[in-house]
Amino acid sequence: xxxxxxxxxxxxxxxxxxxxxxxxxxxxxxxxxxxxxxxxxxxxxxxxxxxxxxxxxxxxxxxxxxxxxxxxxxxxxxxxxxxxxxxxxxxxxxxxxxxxxxxxxxxxxxxxxxxxxxxxxxxxxxxxxxxxxxxxxxxxxxxxxxxxxxxxxxxxxxxxxxxxxxxxxxxxxxxxxxxxxxxxxxxxxx
Amino acid sequence: xxxxxxxxxxxxxxxxxxxxxxxxxxxxxxxxxxxxxxxxxxxxxxxxxxxxxxxxxxxxxxxxxxxxxxxxxxxxxxxxxxxxxxxxxxxxxxxxxxxxxxxxxxxxxxxxxxxxxxxxxxxxxxxxxxxxxxxxxxxxxxxxxxxxxx
Numbered sequence: 001x002x003x004x005x006x007x008x009x010x011x012x013x014x015x016x017x018x019x020x021x022x023x024x025x026x027x028x029x030x031x032x033x034x035x036x037x038x039x040x041x042x043x044x045x046x047x048x049x050x051x052x053x054x055x056x057x058x059x060x061x062x063x064x065x066x067x068x069x070x071x072x073x074x075x076x077x078x079x080x081x082x083x084x085x086x087x088x089x090x091x092x093x094x095x096x097x098x099x100x101x102x103x104x105x106x107x108x109x110x111x112x113x114x115x116x117x118x119x120x121x122x123x124x125x126x127x128x129x130x131x132x133x134x135x136x137x138x139x140x141x142x143x144x145x146x147x148x149x150x151x152x153x154x155x156x157x158x159x160x161x162x163x164x165x166x167x168x169x170x171x172x173x174x175x176x177x178x179x180x181x182x183x184x185x186x187x188x189x190x
Numbered sequence: 191x192x193x194x195x196x197x198x199x200x201x202x203x204x205x206x207x208x209x210x211x212x213x214x215x216x217x218x219x220x221x222x223x224x225x226x227x228x229x230x231x232x233x234x235x236x237x238x239x240x241x242x243x244x245x246x247x248x249x250x251x252x253x254x255x256x257x258x259x260x261x262x263x264x265x266x267x268x269x270x271x272x273x274x275x276x277x278x279x280x281x282x283x284x285x286x287x288x289x290x291x292x293x294x295x296x297x298x299x300x301x302x303x304x305x306x307x308x309x310x311x312x313x314x315x316x317x318x319x320x321x322x323x324x325x326x327x328x329x330x331x332x333x334x335x336x337x338x339x340x
Contacts, residue, residue: 011275015262022257031247040248044256051257059275115244122241140204141242147203166201173238 003068010058022051025069028143029076035138036080038127042087046079066152073143074153077135084131118179125175133168136161191217196228200235
């Protein structure tokens with residue numbers, strides 16, 4: 001069954017259609033929310049709310065205007081932005097600080113920065129990006145959305161989206177270059 | 191194609207050349223192939239994308255059950271919403287007769303009202319009276335038959 005048919009069934013109160021849609025779309029939605037919010041608890045709450053809204057507002061989705069995944073990502077983005085406005089980025093930074101505190105110091109001195117630490121550094125670099133840049137990067141890189149679709153999700157112009165994603169990539173490249181220097185890799189130079 | 195323009199494209203569209211603007215694709219690829227600085231720049235952004243690909247999100251193992259088992263509110267659509275949903279279905283190609291029917295309804299109503307209601311007008315269809323009047327009017331006309339013969 002297509003998304004359209006499933007949503008039509010959801011409009012008529014079919015819970016099995018709802019379950020099918022949850023199974024199809026939950027993973028990308030929760031990963032996107034996680035990349036914006038940065039912590040598991042809030043991500044789970046937001047993901048649950050996204051699918052509740054899909055159930056209650058199913059009749060408002062217009063397939064000729066947007067794909068279902070675009071519509072769901074837009075709901076997710078709006079909920080995440082609201083959440084961050086209410087609670088700020090504090091939880092995200094707390095989580096990352098906790099992760100950083102558990103890293104063994106001696107290890108980095110003796111073996112240099114390993115892959116896991118590099119991932120954590122990149123995680124931290126992404127978390128430090130402004131929310132709009134983070135969202136733009138996540139939608140285009142992980143979500144596979146075109147710049148136009150990502151701009152629609154974030155309700156901004158394509159030019160603004162491209163500006164956001166350019167800044168995000170530039171910032172991450174610079175930070176990875178610093179890590180590369182620490183590791184002595186030849187591939188990076190800012 | 192310049193290095194500056196290539197940087198803009200890599201930053202705004204990524205390293206996957208299929209996402210680059212069509213007109214710039216081949217010039218970009220040519221520059222990367224011929225210019226060592228451009229090639230190094232491309233490698234840096236490709237390395238960034240590879241790093242991003244390796245980033246992992248948590249498993250969210252219990253989340254699916256939690257979302258599936260959440261209590262969904264009863265559908266209490268207003269009558270007007272139900273009517274709109276029925277008339278303008280959001281999906282499905284077999285339901286176009288509904289808006290067509292809705293568009294025809296005023297016409298059908300007009301014909302029915304026109305056929306069965308006189309709106310207080312009492313026109314008596316009395317053929318006899320009509321012909322009486324007609325004959326009366328004819329009597330006022332002058333019918334002079336002239337003989338065409340000399």
